[in-house]
Amino acid sequence: MKKILVTGADGFIGSHLTEELVRQGYSVRTFVYYNSFNSWGWLDQSPKEIKKELEVFAGDIRDPFGVKEAMKGCDVVLHLASLIAIPYSYHSPSTYVDTNITGTLNILQAARELNIKKVVHTSTSEVYGTAQYVPINEEHPLQGQSPYSASKIGADQMAMSFFRSFETPVAIIRPFNTYGPRQSARAVIPTIITQLANGKREIKLGAINPTRDFNYVKDTVNGFIAMMESENSIGEIINIGSNYEISIGETAHLIAEAMGVPIEIVTDEIRMRPEKSEVERLWADNKKAKEIIGWEPQYYGKEGFKKGIIETAKWFAIPENLKSYKADVYNI
Incomplete structure (x- = not known):
């Protein structure tokens, strides 16, 4: 069994992904945001049989020391931790740089030092901005139309730079609007x-x-697992969208x-x-996901x-x- 670290496991998509990984028999360590309430976010509501299988690490993705400690002994990192609210990014852009770009850098640097077998970095359809053509494939130009999307573009580029510079085994998943x-x-x-x-x-x-292009969370979770399991995804950026x-x-x-x-x-x-x-417009081309990782939406x-x-x-x-x-x- 692979040992998997899920960052942002306390969030919406992260909690669903964590639960499914446990159901499929993976050994999972979760990275949750440290707080004085000892809250694990949405994982607090996970079934008891799921929670008892989890190894929980409370930390802050902006802290390189805690990030590296959490990654020790893991084979794969599924990196979901980020700030994602667009309106909040208008008045607090610095926090998005710290969390989304520096946080991703911390993951990548530790992955390089620890010889992690694979990092799946989470992007977003917001990096495309308003569609210049549809459906949007992975070659579409990137447009930072909010501080949030700009920070995610920066994080994506940082991830690809480590793949190109150091051969860090990085794959970038780019989900469209999950619900x-x-x-x-x-x-x-x-x-x-x-x-x-x-x-x-x-x-x-x-x-x-x-x-x-809305995507039910079960489809998005299956996309993450397909990205993780596919040997062909390293060095690739892949849309996860419904094509609707x-x-x-x-x-x-x-x-x-x-x-x-x-x-x-x-x-x-x-x-x-x-x-x-x-x-104004988002509509995913999901051909690459079908061809490279064998993923197709079930809710299409x-x-x-x-x-x-x-x-x-x-x-x-x-x-x-x-x-x-x-x-x-x-x-x-």
């Missing part, structure tokens, strides 16, 4: 669902015309339909991105998206889960 249970309300789908689940029918949103495009407005109405309630969308100016920072097209939305809404409808969200407050 599902546990996602933060800073994202649009939980924002809509939590407002509706709390009885609201006038839903506050920002821009509704931009389109996104839908607008934010259409998404809101689809969610309302799935939840069986009427909806009226109200524009909330505080939720609007600056004009030149808004990414409109019907797959509806299926994922229904599963997500069911999770949020559970009172114990819903109470963790503040539907009346704009979450940046």
Whole structure:
């Protein structure tokens, strides 16, 4: 069995990925953000049979000493730890450089020194900015339209530089917009669902015309595992996307339909991105993922998206889960 370190394991995607790795029999060490509450984030809600198999390391991805200590004895690092909220990056860009770029550098430097067999670095579709052509393949130009996306471009380039300079075995996974249970309300789908689940029918949103390529979290998790297991992924940047495009407005109405309630969308100016920072269109070309790592989405097209939305809404409808969200407050 490979020993795998998952950074950002306490987060949305990281917790789902950690659980699936344990189910598949991998030995997993989780890197969670140190806090005085001894909280493991979403892993606190994992089944007991999962938690008892985990080795938990609490630290800070910005600290090179703790990062190297966490990586000792591991074969593979799945690096998900990052700051991801775009609005927060507008007023605190320095934290994104420290976490996303320097944090990634810490992983890469330790991987080089410890002879880690593989590092899977997490990118984002936001690095492409507004699509210059669709569907977006991995050759599409990169555009830093927010401090967040700029920091992720920097992190991606740092990862590839270590592959080219030192032959560090790096693979870059580039997920498009992931959604599902546990996602933060800073994202649009939980924002809509939590407002509706709390009885609201006038839903506050920002821009509704931009389109996104949404991916159910189970598909994204399978993408990470395929990237990790494939011998062909080293030195590659690979999109994980559904190859299906839908607008934010259409998404809101689809969610309302799935939840069986009427909806009226109200524009909330505080939720609007600056004009030149808004990414107007994202639509993934996923051919490379199919060809190199054998990954294909299971939740694809409109019907797959509806299926994922229904599963997500069911999770949020559970009172114990819903109470963790503040539907009346704009979450940046």
